[in-house]
Amino acid sequence: MSVRQDSNTARARGLTHADPKDVSLQDALTAVADPVRRAILRELAGVPDWTKTCGTFDLPVTKATRSHHFAVLRAAGLIEQRDAGPRRLNRLRRAEFDDAFPGLLELVLTSPADR
Amino acid sequence: MSVRQDSNTARARGLTHADPKDVSLQDALTAVADPVRRAILRELAGVPDWTKTCGTFDLPVTKATRSHHFAVLRAAGLIEQRDAGPRRLNRLRRAEFDDAFPGLLELVLTSPADR
Numbered sequence: 001m002s003v004r005q006d007s008n009t010a011r012a013r014g015l016t017h018a019d020p021k022d023v024s025l026q027d028a029l030t031a032v033a034d035p036v037r038r039a040i041l042r043e044l045a046g047v048p049d050w051t052k053t054c055g056t057f058d059l060p061v062t063k064a065t066r067s068h069h070f071a072v073l074r075a076a077g078l079i080e081q082r083d084a085g086p087r088r089l090n091r092l093r094r095a096e097f098d099d100a101f102p103g104l105l106e107l108v109l110t111s112p113a114d115r
Numbered sequence: 116m117s118v119r120q121d122s123n124t125a126r127a128r129g130l131t132h133a134d135p136k137d138v139s140l141q142d143a144l145t146a147v148a149d150p151v152r153r154a155i156l157r158e159l160a161g162v163p164d165w166t167k168t169c170g171t172f173d174l175p176v177t178k179a180t181r182s183h184h185f186a187v188l189r190a191a192g193l194i195e196q197r198d199a200g201p202r203r204l205n206r207l208r209r210a211e212f213d214d215a216f217p218g219l220l221e222l223v224l225t226s227p228a229d230r
Contacts, residue, residue, distance in 0.1 A: 026150060033144035035141060103219070104218070107140070111140045
């Protein structure tokens with residue numbers, strides 16, 4: 001995946017991000033083709049930007065797996081993360097991702113067929 | 116994947132199909148999150164229904180792998196196949212799939228970021 005480092009805080013902690021416009025369709029589709037990652041996106045869509053910390057997501061996976069999923073979502077341009085002291089805060093990159101992949105995030109957030 | 120058999124001809128050859136409205140978001144996303152399957156969908160989008168045979172797709176994979184990809188696309192409600200003598204003909208289920216997963220197929224067929 002094409003990634004770049006973003007912001008001083010993120011660089012300090014080694015977080016890499018990708019801008020949605022630099023993300024391939026393959027990486028965008030792979031990112032959303034996972035039920036845990038879709039659960040993260042839906043939880044983030046329901047709260048204001050930069051209010052939800054990584055530890056507060058209700059996910060049936062280990063901490064290491066959770067970190068992997070967040071990394072995939074950053075690399076796909078779907079979320080942005082920044083550290084505030086000991087907490088890692090999250091933002092859904094809804095508008096930017098919509099510009100790059102129209103309709104895809106909306107489908108993930110609203111599909112009644114996600115079973 | 117939820118599949119059902121469809122039409123007398125298809126049943127005779129063991130082809131299973133799924134109606135897009137019975138397909139999960141997971142199966143729909145998994146189906147399009149593969150570059151070979153997206154290539155099949157794009158080729159089909161460029162020709163009239165029931166005019167393209169399986170052997171005429173330009174794909175860098177073995178015959179067995181090709182058959183697997185077609186089966187995944189049938190099970191995701193993306194294509195319909197029927198046999199006409201020795202030839203297997205294809206149809207993109209564009210309208211039905213659009214109804215079930217608005218925008219997804221359009222993204223696959225038009226994205227300039229598919230690299």
